[in-house]
Amino acid sequence: MAALFGASIAGLTSVVTQRTQAKAQWIAHDRIRRQDLYKEFIEEASHCYVHALQHDEPDLAALVGLFAKISRMRVQSSTEVANEADQVGRRIVDAYQAPEKTFLQLREMLADGSIDVLGRFSDVCRAEFDSLRAQQF
Incomplete structure (x- = not known):
């Protein structure tokens, strides 16, 4: 009886451990996928904004x-x-309707933070990450 009970506990522990590892791997993969998407978005948005x-x-x-x-987000x-x-x-998109900015105006926007x-x-x-x-720990 003790051997059967011990084998049941070991099997249950193994299943829980595998499930925990699978969840951790999924979260890590999801995080990397989001990081890549956000990086691409930031780069593309920067180019579009300029x-x-x-x-x-x-x-x-x-x-x-x-x-x-x-849409992917x-x-x-x-x-x-x-x-x-x-x-x-x-x-x-709204920035296209504003007058074109000179270098001096861009400098002013940089100084007052409105360019960001x-x-x-x-x-x-960052809050999402x-x-x-x-969740991972």
Whole structure:
């Protein structure tokens, strides 16, 4: 009876350990996938924003790529991250309607912080990663 009980406990422990390891691997893989997506979004949004500040005609191909990444975030990310990414996209589109910026104006925007359209997005992403890290342990 003791041997049967011991074997049952060992088997149950093995199943729980495997399930825990599988969950940890899935969370780690998901985190890497999100990091890659956010990195690509930040790079593409930066390029689109600079273009919008210097031109009044939008780069439609780049904007489509940007909004495709936002759609991927709606599937893979938290609601907060997806909503903030959408706000970034809207700010970029709105920037095309503003007059083109000179280098002096860009310097002023840099000095007063108004050039940073990705700051809040980065903060929300960091909070999401902190939450994922807490789930992993």
